[in-house]
Amino acid sequence: MVKVADKLLLFLYSIIIGCLSVFLLIVGFGGISIGLMNDLIGDLYRLDSLQITTAVLGFVLFVLSLRFFIVSLQRGSASAPSIDQRTDFGDIRISLETIENLALKAASRQRGVKDLRARIRATDAGLDIVIRAVVDGESSIPVLTEEIQKAVKEHIEDIAGIPVTHVSVYVANIIQTGTFKSRVE
Structure with missing residues (x-):
């Protein structure tokens, strides 16, 4: 059961990181104008709901990263059947x-x-x-x-x-x- 949950979490984590990396690529290559970026950042600081959503997303990503870090350090019990x-x-x-x-x-x-x-x-x-x-x-x-x-x-x-x-x-x-x-x- 734990392996299934870890796989699901890894899938969600991959989707989120993939979206963030696409966003950063678009920003890095100038696909979003400076005015639009200023509006986005301004909305982030003005709207409480957007701030809370960003904080929750950051916390979830941190917890998932921590979980995958711990799993990677654990010794695998995948011995031969x-x-x-x-x-x-x-x-x-x-x-x-x-x-x-x-x-x-x-x-x-x-x-x-x-x-x-x-x-x-x-x-x-x-x-x-x-x-x-x-x-x-x-x-x-x-x-x-x-x-x-x-x-x-x-x-x-x-x-x-x-x-x-x-x-x-x-x-x-x-x-x-x-x-x-x-x-x-």
């Missing part, structure tokens, strides 16, 4: 990249698999894993995908101790084997 577990001895954090590598390792052990990619999504119930595979076409695809699902689920649950709720295997393509017959004429 991970799965957090609490044990009797302390906390354990396992990155999703580690889980992805475990899934790829388990799937690559299956015969007939040529190229793999994995995508991991952590839910409250456990892990949802999607494996994208390129196979050789020599093995039965239903049998191979079932073996991949079983191997990935067991490997991750054994090694990481995290329940796997769902393993989907998407066979993206079949690789042609390199058995070409030579033709002699």
Whole structure:
């Protein structure tokens, strides 16, 4: 929620600063006559409502600047996404990249698999894993995908101790084997 509020504030701040910079560019290049500038400044000091509006705008810009300055100095907590577990001895954090590598390792052990990619999504119930595979076409695809699902689920649950709720295997393509017959004429 804080990030959304900061993004909205940054958007408003950018709009205001953009308008001010356009105004300063116009003034700097003589786009506003001296008489008009004198009238503008005179109205600023004569009309209380314009003075209050200018003071409020200045205060808001100062507060926004201060907020963005503080945010820029804070250490970012944008660490890699991970799965957090609490044990009797302390906390354990396992990155999703580690889980992805475990899934790829388990799937690559299956015969007939040529190229793999994995995508991991952590839910409250456990892990949802999607494996994208390129196979050789020599093995039965239903049998191979079932073996991949079983191997990935067991490997991750054994090694990481995290329940796997769902393993989907998407066979993206079949690789042609390199058995070409030579033709002699």
